[in-house]
Structure formats: C-alpha cells, structure tokens
Amino acid sequence: MAAPASRRFYVHVGSFGFLVAAQPSFFDEVARALALSGASRAMDQAVQDWEMFSTSGIDTSLADSARSLHDQAADALRMAFQCMVHLVPPRFGATELLLGDKEQINAWCYEDGYLTYATDENAAAIMYAEVGSLRKLRSTIRRSPDFDPALQMISGQSLFLVDQRVGTGPGTALFYKKQAARLLRNSRGVTFPAGLSDTLVSAVEKSVSPSAETFDGSSLIVSCLDRASLMIATLLRSVPSTPAATGVDGKPRAAATRKEVLVGTR
Numbered sequence: 001m002a003a004p005a006s007r008r009f010y011v012h013v014g015s016f017g018f019l020v021a022a023q024p025s026f027f028d029e030v031a032r033a034l035a036l037s038g039a040s041r042a043m044d045q046a047v048q049d050w051e052m053f054s055t056s057g058i059d060t061s062l063a064d065s066a067r068s069l070h071d072q073a074a075d076a077l078r079m080a081f082q083c084m085v086h087l088v089p090p091r092f093g094a095t096e097l098l099l100g101d102k103e104q105i106n107a108w109c110y111e112d113g114y115l116t117y118a119t120d121e122n123a124a125a126i127m128y129a130e131v132g133s134l135r136k137l138r139s140t141i142r143r144s145p146d147f148d149p150a151l152q153m154i155s156g157q158s159l160f161l162v163d164q165r166v167g168t169g170p171g172t173a174l175f176y177k178k179q180a181a182r183l184l185r186n187s188r189g190v191t192f193p194a195g196l197s198d199t200l201v202s203a204v205e206k207s208v209s210p211s212a213e214t215f216d217g218s219s220l221i222v223s224c225l226d227r228a229s230l231m232i233a234t235l236l237r238s239v240p241s242t243p244a245a246t247g248v249d250g251k252p253r254a255a256a257t258r259k260e261v262l263v264g265t266r
Helices: 013-022 024-053 060-081 121-129 134-143 173-185 198-207 220-238 258-262
Strands: 008-012 084-088 094-097 107-111 114-118 151-154 159-161
Touching: 008 013, 008 121, 013 024, 013 114, 013 159, 013 173, 013 220, 024 060, 024 107, 024 198, 024 220, 060 198, 084 151, 084 173, 094 173, 107 121, 114 121, 134 151, 159 173, 198 220
Parallel strands: 008 151
Antiparallel strands: 008 114, 084 094, 084 159, 107 114
16 A cells, blocks of 8 residues: 655654664664754754844744755655665555655654654644554554554564565565664664764754854754754664663663653754
8 A cells, every 4th residue: 555645744754763773884774864854853943033023023043044954854864864774564465665766755853752754734734743652553553553544653673774685575574674673683782973973063053143143042953963962872772782781671771761862942
C-alpha cells in the first residue's frame, strides 16, 4: 500500500542511535541533519516571539534568515532520511524508505523522546496540534495499526542504512536485522565527535546575522548553536557504545530525557 501523500513519522532517538552504532560512517550526516533542525527550531521560536510580543513588528531580515536556515535543515534531513529504511508492519517482514524520493520534510519537532516530522503543511498542522503522550499513542497504534494511516511511529532497533543491492519491500527486513546485529557484534567501539563541526557552525553563521538577538536580548547565533549542540548530545546519549550497552528490549540504556531536550521546542 502506498504511503499517504501527507504524512507524519515519529522516530525515537534511540533508533537513530542504533543506526549510527551499526554504521558509524553515517554519524556525521545524521548529526548534521539533527543539529541544523535544532538550530532552525531555535530560530523559528525567536521569530515567533518577535511577532507576538514586539510592538514594532519583526525585522524582515530575521524572517528571511529563518527561512534560509529552515531550508538548509530540511535539505539535510531529506538527504539523510532518503538513505534510511525502517521496518513496517504487519509482522515487520518488510522495509520501506524512511522518506520517499519525491517527499520533502516540511516541519519537525521533539517530544517524549521522539523526533517528529511532517511532509507538508497539513501534516505539520496536525503534528503541532497533537497533545498527550506519544508513548500512549504508540501503544494505540500497535494495538490498532489502522488507527492513523498517515502516521508512522518508529522505535527500537528498526532503522537501517539502505543497501542498494537489497532495496526495500516484502522479505527484506530479515536481511537488515541480521546485518545490523552482525555490525554491532563486530564493533570495536567508535568515538564520535562530541561537538559541532566547523562546517555546521559556518552554516548557521551564514544564515544568522551576528547582531541578531532573541526577544529577551540574547545572541540569536548562540541560541541556535546551543540548540544544535543539544541535538548532537541527544544523539550521542542514544548510541550504544558496545553490544552490552543495549537492553533486552533492544533499546539503548542511556538516552536523553524529555526535559533535557524539549525546553522550548514546542
């Protein structure tokens, strides 16, 4: 069955952690996408604050900067996600691309340990309007897979780097699960970069003026870079350093809490 044109997919950060633990060479691309998306959210919130609270209105250059950073983040997410496959029900015997070749990422957020994404404005409006626990929503979807056909919730060890020789579809899940288990089993431990790369800092600085401020007078560049750093830290906390670092349920034992990351993101 084809995926709806307007859809949301919510990925637990631990699934990204498993993917980069098995495929360390892909860490930089995932980290860049998450960092830019975090910086963009900080920028968007600054714009919203100025629009809501300023009596003189928002500087048009600030809105332009927000659009520029949003476009960079959306492009980075698109390129990363089109290289990933995930398990799909029923019975998790098949896989499909996390993001289709013709799909875009319109909006994103972070809630209850999930990085949430929408492919267009309609899906984004639904995503931002949702209330309640995503963990409860996941349980509902597991009990009733047809509860919301436009939403996919991905958790545990169910996200993999696409293998072009195998592709996606029915019967491919076993290959990806065995491959990931083998890679994790043979892993000698990898040390990932803990901070922002120069290229990431440069990307943010090109979009945000050095003089730009949040509504409370703080440096907007610092705010964006802080959020970008926090997203990388969140990813790092979700990466199992060794096979022994994973629990019996296939989830990493050390993941960022909602309080550590969510502040101001929604």
